[in-house]
Amino acid sequence: MKKILVIEDDMNIRESLAELLETRSYQIFSADNGAAAITLIHKHNPDLIICDVMMPGMSGYEVLEIIRKDAATATVPFIFLSAKVMEADREKGLSLGANSYLTKPFRSTELFEVVDKLLGKSGKGESGGAQILHDFISDINLIRKLFGWRLSLS
Amino acid sequence: MKFFLRLFLKIWIPVLIGISTALALVLFSFTEYEVEFYIVLISFVLVILIFLLVGFLVYNKHLIQAFVQATEFSEKLIQGDLSGLLQEDSSILPVNSHYHALNDMKSAFVQQRLKNRELTVGLEFQVSKRTRELKSALEKLNEAQRIARICNFVYWIDDDFWEFSGNIQQILRTPEFHLVNLENFLAVLSPEARPEFKSKILDAGADSEGIYLDFKLLAADPVQVFWVSMIAQFELDPATGKRYVSGAFQDITNRKQIQSQVDQLSLVARLTTNGVIITDRERRILWVNAGIEKMTGYAAEELIGKNPRIFQSPNTNPEVRRMISIKLSSGENVRVEIENVSKSGNPYWIELHIQPIFDAYKNITGFLAIQVDVTERKIFEKNLQEALSKEVELNQMKSKFINMMSHEFRTPLTSVQTTTELLGFLLKNQELKDIERVERNLSRIITEVDRMTELMNDTLLLGRMEAGKTQFSPGMLDLVSLIDNLFNQRDIFPADERHIQVEISGIPRMVTFDRVMMEHILTNLASNALKYSKGKTSPLLKVQFNEDGYRLRFIDFGIGIPATEQNNLFQSFYRASNVENIQGTGLGLSIVKQFVDMHQGIIKVVSEEGKGTEVTLDFKYVPLTLNGID
Numbered sequence: 001m002k003k004i005l006v007i008e009d010d011m012n013i014r015e016s017l018a019e020l021l022e023t024r025s026y027q028i029f030s031a032d033n034g035a036a037a038i039t040l041i042h043k044h045n046p047d048l049i050i051c052d053v054m055m056p057g058m059s060g061y062e063v064l065e066i067i068r069k070d071a072a073t074a075t076v077p078f079i080f081l082s083a084k085v086m087e088a089d090r091e092k093g094l095s096l097g098a099n100s101y102l103t104k105p106f107r108s109t110e111l112f113e114v115v116d117k118l119l120g121k122s123g124k125g126e127s128g129g130a131q132i133l134h135d136f137i138s139d140i141n142l143i144r145k146l147f148g149w150r151l152s153l154s
Numbered sequence: 155m156k157f158f159l160r161l162f163l164k165i166w167i168p169v170l171i172g173i174s175t176a177l178a179l180v181l182f183s184f185t186e187y188e189v190e191f192y193i194v195l196i197s198f199v200l201v202i203l204i205f206l207l208v209g210f211l212v213y214n215k216h217l218i219q220a221f222v223q224a225t226e227f228s229e230k231l232i233q234g235d236l237s238g239l240l241q242e243d244s245s246i247l248p249v250n251s252h253y254h255a256l257n258d259m260k261s262a263f264v265q266q267r268l269k270n271r272e273l274t275v276g277l278e279f280q281v282s283k284r285t286r287e288l289k290s291a292l293e294k295l296n297e298a299q300r301i302a303r304i305c306n307f308v309y310w311i312d313d314d315f316w317e318f319s320g321n322i323q324q325i326l327r328t329p330e331f332h333l334v335n336l337e338n339f340l341a342v343l344s345p346e347a348r349p350e351f352k353s354k355i356l357d358a359g360a361d362s363e364g365i366y367l368d369f370k371l372l373a374a375d376p377v378q379v380f381w382v383s384m385i386a387q388f389e390l391d392p393a394t395g396k397r398y399v400s401g402a403f404q405d406i407t408n409r410k411q412i413q414s415q416v417d418q419l420s421l422v423a424r425l426t427t428n429g430v431i432i433t434d435r436e437r438r439i440l441w442v443n444a445g446i447e448k449m450t451g452y453a454a455e456e457l458i459g460k461n462p463r464i465f466q467s468p469n470t471n472p473e474v475r476r477m478i479s480i481k482l483s484s485g486e487n488v489r490v491e492i493e494n495v496s497k498s499g500n501p502y503w504i505e506l507h508i509q510p511i512f513d514a515y516k517n518i519t520g521f522l523a524i525q526v527d528v529t530e531r532k533i534f535e536k537n538l539q540e541a542l543s544k545e546v547e548l549n550q551m552k553s554k555f556i557n558m559m560s561h562e563f564r565t566p567l568t569s570v571q572t573t574t575e576l577l578g579f580l581l582k583n584q585e586l587k588d589i590e591r592v593e594r595n596l597s598r599i600i601t602e603v604d605r606m607t608e609l610m611n612d613t614l615l616l617g618r619m620e621a622g623k624t625q626f627s628p629g630m631l632d633l634v635s636l637i638d639n640l641f642n643q644r645d646i647f648p649a650d651e652r653h654i655q656v657e658i659s660g661i662p663r664m665v666t667f668d669r670v671m672m673e674h675i676l677t678n679l680a681s682n683a684l685k686y687s688k689g690k691t692s693p694l695l696k697v698q699f700n701e702d703g704y705r706l707r708f709i710d711f712g713i714g715i716p717a718t719e720q721n722n723l724f725q726s727f728y729r730a731s732n733v734e735n736i737q738g739t740g741l742g743l744s745i746v747k748q749f750v751d752m753h754q755g756i757i758k759v760v761s762e763e764g765k766g767t768e769v770t771l772d773f774k775y776v777p778l779t780l781n782g783i784d
Contacts, residue, residue, distance in 0.1 A: 010565055010568075010569065012566075012569040012573070012598045012601065012602060013565065013568050013569050013572060015598070016569055016572040016573040016576055016595065016598060017572055019576050019591075019595075020572055020575060020576045020579070023576070023579045023580075023583070056688055083560075083561045083564035083565055083568070084561065085560065085561075085564070086557075103564075104564040104565065104567065104568035105564060105567040105568040105570070105571040105572075106568070106571070107571070107575070108572065108575040108576075108579075
């Protein structure tokens with residue numbers, strides 16, 4: 001099962017978002033601030049991160065910067081979920097290396113589409129050789145830290 | 155010596171007689187004999203004769219000398235050589251009354267000759283000088299006539315005949331041979347000038363003082379009008395008794411043109427509502443028009459001789475004054491807008507144009523200043539500027555507000571959206587049996603809708619307050635129970651697990667406040683204290699009932715407010731720089747401040763960044779009146 005980390009300071013959004021994604025058979029971890037999120041990332045090695053921008057303490061931008069700097073997490077797909085809707089905000093988010101920038105409020109279909117795309121899912125459940133291979137590789141990647149080597153699809 | 159000689163010459167005869175007599179008497183007394191008496195007498199006579207002879211010789215010698223000199227004089231006189239004659243010293247000549255007479259005559263003669271000679275020479279000189287003068291005067295007269303465009307004339311009334319001396323064609327634009335009689339002359343004049351001219355010439359009499367008339371010529375071209383001035387005098391010819399008028403015509407077309415321009419200009423200067431000032435070179439006022447009197451409140455006579463500096467006000471920019479001074483000294487034009495002050499002290503704005511006035515040699519002889527009152531325009535500009543900057547400020551606030559509102563509404567909307575969709579999925583997958591889960595989600599929606607409602611209310615409240623429409627209705631109420639109710643309900647701040655720690659000191663009593671407003675004040679400050687101190691010690695609310703009033707202190711241990719930004723806290727939509735990631739509208743404190751003001755309370759904020767914030771509210775105990783707080 002794919003692991004998604006949700007970082008959001010507003011409890012209601014955080015919880016409803018988690019429940020919503022759970023209906024799609026993802027395993028959800030959540031954090032209400034950046035610092036807690038970084039710990040969770042290293043602990044659970046998520047396949048995707050969904051992150052708010054405006055949070056007390058560390059902002060979403062800062063979280064992304066830290067993730068992208070760390071070789072272990074540099075390539076993890078990252079989605080911003082923000083109430084900042086100006087074009088400049090979107091550009092800033094994407095330029096920092098986010099894979100997508102969703103504005104609040106959003107439709108679940110919109111979110112699922114992006115999530116599925118980034119996780120290479122067809123949207124009709126987990127099936128097919130590609131998915132098995134992908135899962136296999138990600139499992140191996142999980143172990144790579146222990147042995148210090150990496151495998152990739154090429 | 156000369157004196158004795160002269161004395162001797164005058165008295166020698168009586169002396170000789172006296173001496174001879176004395177001698178004869180002496181001799182006579184010594185002799186007693188007649189014979190001897192005769193001898194004595196004869197010798198006495200002999201002595202006298204000898205004396206006479208000697209005297210004559212001496213006399214003759216001088217006489218001869220005198221004649222010799224007289225001859226020399228006459229010779230010199232004849233030759234016309236006067237040198238030395240007047241200096242001739244008569245004392246060396248023999249003393250003789252005849253000689254003196256002669257000498258006097260000679261002197262008079264010489265002087266007369268001299269005078270005559272002088273007169274003759276002077277006369278000759280003067281005659282030639284006069285001649286030359288007259289010649290040149292005549293030339294000058296002709297020249298002057300030509301330059302001044304003057305022509306002298308004589309009109310013989312009885313003969314009806316004109317005589318001109320000078321170039322009449324130059325003046326009347328008609329050849330002289332066309333101007334024989336009065337009728338010819340009148341034909342040259344413009345029709346309206348003819349009757350007056352005719353009557354002035356013909357009605358002139360011996361008793362008339364003089365004839366003065368400016369008249370127009372008949373215009374060949376309506377644009378080009380020629381003017382002629384006549385100055386004349388009626389005369390009678392003493393020899394024949396004929397009447398005539400003698401005088402001069404002058405072409406004054408140029409003068410008339412300039413005059414009419416000057417008339418028009420001075421009319422403009424006098425009648426314009428703008429101020430006009432003429433000063434001399436030292437910038438002393440020579441003339442002002444009525445516009446200046448009206449604008450400055452000074453009468454013209456108060457201003458004459460003063461420097462226009464008296465119009466300037468203390469507000470007049472010194473840079474501008476200096477610039478004016480420098481430009482004028484170098485003969486440049488000046489155009490500035492400055493603030494002046496009237497006699498009564500009213501400031502007014504003028505647009506000032508100053509131009510130097512030059513003489514024919516390009517020397518500055520004075521200055522011409524024109525003042526246009528632009529006070530109204532300036533006020534208008536100022537108002538416009540103010541309105542504009544207010545508009546800009548308002549626009550900025552508006553766009554900031556819209557941004558903020560959009561952002562503030564997005565968070566609850568997201569919750570509602572997500573939760574609703576989640577419920578939809580549950581419904582679709584027939585998982586609604588999990589009642590607890592459904593209820594949790596429904597309450598989430600309600601909380602978020604409440605949050606939006608609150609936000610909306612805040613906004614409306616502020617809008618109403620800014621429009622002055624908030625109803626202030628205080629009552630004698632129990633503050634302690636209000637605080638209890640508010641802060642013991644945990645779910646007022648669902649996002650935080652901490653409580654506000656309430657401490658009450660002094661003797662609680664009923665106080666006067668508006669319930670709704672006080673609730674708002676307390677909730678807002680408590681929510682701030684929690685919001686900006688997440689993860690820190692719980693905030694405190696200390697309530698103190700004192701002698702003459704009560705004090706509320708909200709103390710938190712959160713992020714604090716940067717010192718430089720504490721002054722802006724009560725401004726609508728203002729948020730400190732360190733709260734970027736904490737939600738808020740920037741409306742809360744602004745509303746709180748206005749509510750506190752309505753209660754005639756005082757709100758103070760003391761804060762240190764990173765350590766915490768303390769908000770203190772002080773209220774006085776006030777009696778309740780019908781209209782609210784007294």
